[in-house]
Amino acid sequence: NAGVTQTPKxxxxxxxxxxxxxxxxxxxxxxxxxxxxxxxxxxxxxxYSVGAGITDQGEVPNGYNVSRSTTEDFxxxxxxxxxxxxxxxxxASSYTGQGYNEQFFGPGTRLTVL
Amino acid sequence: xxxxxxxxxxxxxxxGKNCTLQCNYTVSPFSNLRWYKQxxxxxxxxxxxxxxxxxxxxxxxxxxxxxxxxxxxxLHITASxxxxxxxxxxxxxxxxxxxxxxxxxxxxxxxxx
Numbered sequence: 001n002a003g004v005t006q007t008p009k010x011x012x013x014x015x016x017x018x019x020x021x022x023x024x025x026x027x028x029x030x031x032x033x034x035x036x037x038x039x040x041x042x043x044x045x046x047x048y049s050v051g052a053g054i055t056d057q058g059e060v061p062n063g064y065n066v067s068r069s070t071t072e073d074f075x076x077x078x079x080x081x082x083x084x085x086x087x088x089x090x091x092a093s094s095y096t097g098q099g100y101n102e103q104f105f106g107p108g109t110r111l112t113v114l
Numbered sequence: 115x116x117x118x119x120x121x122x123x124x125x126x127x128x129x130g131k132n133c134t135l136q137c138n139y140t141v142s143p144f145s146n147l148r149w150y151k152q153x154x155x156x157x158x159x160x161x162x163x164x165x166x167x168x169x170x171x172x173x174x175x176x177x178x179x180x181x182x183x184x185x186x187x188x189l190h191i192t193a194s195x196x197x198x199x200x201x202x203x204x205x206x207x208x209x210x211x212x213x214x215x216x217x218x219x220x221x222x223x224x225x226x227x
Binding site: 004040041042043044045090092097098099100102103105106107108 | 118145146148155156157158159160163165203207208209213215216217218219220
């Protein structure tokens with residue numbers, strides 16, 4: 001199993017550009033989520049999904065969109081990039097959204113917005 | 115204010131020595147607590163998970179403790195190795211139906227030869 005994969009690993013955008021961060025998992029997990037990690041702060045939840053066709057907002061959803069058309073894929077879209085979105089983005093998945101299920105994280109995407 | 119506070123922010127230890135990392139939380143209702151290890155440029159990987167009734171959990175040279183009464187946890191690293199150099203993140207899971215993960219900012223451990 002590849003686990004959770006993310007592409008690209010690095011990305012530089014100009015303010016106002018849009019892009020999609022890709023995330024895929026091959027563990028047949030129902031629950032998938034996106035986090036951002038900023039220096040000196042804990043990971044913060046952007047959006048999550050409890051299954052195909054179902055998504056919901058997390059703690060910091062503004063400026064981001066998600067969709068979940070399949071169990072495997074959970075892309076994160078930046079609509080109009082801003083410097084405040086410079087961060088490292090992690091996708092995670094777990095069997096379900098229940099608290100006792102371990103979350104598996106992808107390797108991350110480092111995004112810089114100029 | 116973050117509901118999960120970790121200390122110290124960073125520390126440097128010599129190879130072979132022990133160290134202890136602290137995690138204090140105010141999150142409730144408590145479900146379980148996890149420690150993750152995050153190598154530079156990688157995603158976090160789970161080390162231990164503890165429920166309310168567990169006060170110690172080991173994973174090789176890593177031993178986590180939990181005092182749910184005082185809302186404190188620690189992660190002890192025994193006989194440190196160079197490969198232990200990483201960020202260690204405390205995560206508290208709260209809720210009973212709608213679970214929420216609260217992440218600490220992490221402690222960066224550097225092990226020197």
